[in-house]
Amino acid sequence: MPVNLSTPVAAQLLPVAGVSLGIAEAGIKYPDRKDLLVIRLDEGTTVAGVFTTNRFCAAPVTLAREHLAASKGIRALVVNTGNANAGTGEQGMNAARTTCAELAKLLGCAPEQVLPYSTGVIMEPLPVGKIVAGMPHAIADLKADNWFDAAHAIMTTDIVAKAVSRQVQIGGKTVTVTGMSKGSGMIHPNMATMLGYIATDAAIPQPLLQQMVSEAANRSFNCITVDGDTSTNDALMLIATGRSGAVIDAASRVAMQAVITEVATLLAQAIVRDGEGATKFITIQVEGGKDETECKMIGYAIAHSPLVKTAFFASDPNLGRILAAIGYAGVTDLDVDVLKLYLDDVLVAESGGRAASYREEDGQRVMQQNDITVRVVLNRGAVNATLWTCDFSYDYVKINASYRS
């Protein structure tokens, strides 16, 4: 069950002027399931995104990059679940092109003004006919106050929907930022994650928007992992309609970036809290490193270790496994005698071994919580990094040994 995460309250999800959302049951993989989402954008909206670095990236990822580069102004996004359209070769590219062309016809825009997204099983042909047949239903459903249903329509193995809104005052205008994300397994984003969409009614010019979405991704989606598997379909999109009247410039950029990063971080953390089989949410803070690379190497070694993750699942303070992970992380000149390991506020290890003050019952007490912080103080520099992950349970195996069938 999701760790300290509940379904968003529909009334707290604020519409973003210039953005309308419509959903449909297209029957892509299962009947009677909301599996198609169309997002329509007002003219003049800017859109930027970051995508997976997986070399087997999905056809819709390739096409979305192509359409963004065409710079004709994006008027719609279309998302299907139930099929990733990845590892589908030329046939998959054709299916993605057909999806965009058919939606463009219905909305009266050019195919290059539509961005496609898919999530689900890899290496199966996309049933593009079902998607096209579902489009009129999604369009009939288009409305601004539809984020709650939209967040549900993009779920796959997710247990709860993930969406959040924030508001900020900029230049005397109230700016709204609303975002949603999906993802639960195959989560180790590298550039972005499994489908995140954030929209604002501020006006943000294209080059700045791209910088802001990259910055937000680096501090949020690029700092989470569930199982270390980088998806073929990761995408994080940032949409700016300008309808609030607030225009983001050098002066207001910091305040705007802060709220976008906050929304992205909450959405990214929600994915980990709803990680497949998760029973614990673990924050890993690596402090006092020489650079961000080594802090992240150590953080991810801990976060990806099946032995560390199963110990958290068992609430067993078998914390030597964390030392082992720090040791094999690949920081070849690491001096293990000067680092310190804390579990929340409990000093666990120093001087190359267990701290004299450490008592098993203190470790046990922290391990029984469902929100835990692992803090590694390297004492070799001034750089810090924070990652978020979850534990590894029977249910992870169960979900992934039966997902497809």
Place this chain on the structure above:
Amino acid sequence: MPVNLSTPVAAQLLPVAGVSLGIAEAGIKYPDRKDLLVIRLDEGTTVAGVFTTNRFCAAPVTLAREHLAASKGIRALVVNTGNANAGTGEQGMNAARTTCAELAKLLGCAPEQVLPYSTGVIMEPLPVGKIVAGMPHAIADLKADNWFDAAHAIMTTDIVAKAVSRQVQIGGKTVTVTGMSKGSGMIHPNMATMLGYIATDAAIPQPLLQQMVSEAANRSFNCITVDGDTSTNDALMLIATGRSGAVIDAASRVAMQAVITEVATLLAQAIVRDGEGATKFITIQVEGGKDETECKMIGYAIAHSPLVKTAFFASDPNLGRILAAIGYAGVTDLDVDVLKLYLDDVLVAESGGRAASYREEDGQRVMQQNDITVRVVLNRGAVNATLWTCDFSYDYVKINASYRS
């Protein structure tokens, strides 16, 4: 249960002249369990080894390196289970020194002529008193024909003991090679693995012996992974007593290396077949790469992916997960349109997607086997690499959520 692996037949494990082994129940962690092994070597024996690259390497690893460097001639090895003496700081170094000094006293040699090894829980103090008290019992048990019991004495979460013998004719002499290993979890050796010992009665000079053990490790223990966790205590030792009368030189080196590598490979594969919770043994062949590094990057990405491993556990040909792992392996200029993926002899993917000839029932048939080969043909060079791994089951989680308690 171990995959196509049974307990060695005691009568097939050949003594190596110049090597005697004795075991004892020292009560290190549990009562009534063989947990202490002493290996005594005749004078003139050469010994070489490779050890973990984990920065949190165990005290006995540090001390074994120190004693090998002292070059006084090794006369004994001592191995305990139940405690890894890793992450134990200065106290751990003292405990390892005491172990060597006390055994040296009993055997009439110098402490620097003893090599110590420990395996078990990390970050708990080594009960050195129990080990010292057990030594006289192990010494009383010393005999050449004792490899079967010795292989049992070094087990931890292993289900079956791992040992094998081979003979080869060199210069008219019969040369025997007998080896044993232990390990089941925290298996992703990097330089060597969790305790492997191979002895031969050939005479092999020290510098050549070191080259031969490195070569054998690179083709065997360094090509396996169970969970991607590199242990703090990995060690592979090669012992040459010279008692067969065969002297290894440049001419006979190739034949000798072949049999040592064969024994090392069988022992390494046995660790994977007995991997924690394993139900499948998976060979990953990556062919046609530019260099070994990229072949291993792709092989390990597949071998470490929890999604791939759980699909094997389920016998579910959800093979898009393998494509995803190939794609995120980190080979940034990989052209996915020219590679081919095979499952045993079944062509699964080519031209960036599912092969036209692929039929689900063929994939299903191979997935139901318990020995499976994944073959990735990169078509970008002439280098190949082979790795071995196992699947990821409920029992892996069960074993590691309860190992310590």
